[in-house]
Amino acid sequence: MSSVSEAAGRAYGGESAADRDDRRRRQLLDAGLRVFGSVGYRAATVRGLCREAKIADRHFYQYFDRTEDLLLAVYAECIAHLTDSVSDTMAEIDSDGDLRAAAEQLLDPFFRVVEDPHLARVVWMEVLGVSPRVEQTYLTVMQQFGTLLLGYLRTFAGDVESGPDVDIDLLATAAIGGISHTAMTWYQSGYAAERRVVVATIATMLANIVAPLTVSVPRTT
The missing domain is CATH 1.10.357.10 (Tetracycline Repressor, domain 2)
Incomplete structure (x- = not known):
């Protein structure tokens, strides 16, 4: 079994994989509102959005293509x-x-x-x-x-x-x-x-x- 697959479905600190996905997506949505609503969409970057959301850049593409x-x-x-x-x-x-x-x-x-x-x-x-x-x-x-x-x-x-x-x-x-x-x-x-x-x-x-x-x-x- 792939260690990556195991890690994706593993619970950390009592948080299930599904809950973790929901939380990260929620953080991105909240960050998107703050960033798009302040500096604007055209000035926003994936890195800046992820920094605002307090998640790693790679997680962005789990939820959104662009x-x-x-x-x-x-x-x-x-x-x-x-x-x-x-x-x-x-x-x-x-x-x-x-x-x-x-x-x-x-x-x-x-x-x-x-x-x-x-x-x-x-x-x-x-x-x-x-x-x-x-x-x-x-x-x-x-x-x-x-x-x-x-x-x-x-x-x-x-x-x-x-x-x-x-x-x-x-x-x-x-x-x-x-x-x-x-x-x-x-x-x-x-x-x-x-x-x-x-x-x-x-x-x-x-x-x-x-x-x-x-x-x-x-x-x-």
Whole structure:
């Protein structure tokens, strides 16, 4: 039996091989967020990432083929954090409130997450212009998030008449475009505006996007 194979599956200090793999991958993901979110993706190296993660350079390639793969994994976790902040809030929203109030309730936890400068830089700056694969991932994720948000607000507001000249997918694109650009400029300003002001402003925008399309539907009791 190969001594290398034995070592790979051996437990050290009570830590199993599987737990050790999970820990190292977690360390790389956390290091990726810190490095990509500070010095940037293009300045990052495998050696620097491994040093930040406190693991040997050779272990990087057990989990990722290249730094772009780590970037995508970090980006996926950032997006999951943002999406979860909105999804978790949906169950808590007062169904008797108005559309703008619902939008504010959804956006406040979202922009609270955006206040992490490492996450904001990765999501809105470091994934741009890397490669066609990363670019397509970014566009797909943004569209999905816009559809989630606008779809929920449409349901909250009632039935919707889109009409022949209104494309709901384009509305979702417009909505997430406004949110994304605001998040990026807010981050770049050093979070100059108070979060409550940012939330109130974007909630007004979303309400104005959805409200003209809604048909008044009596609430059932």
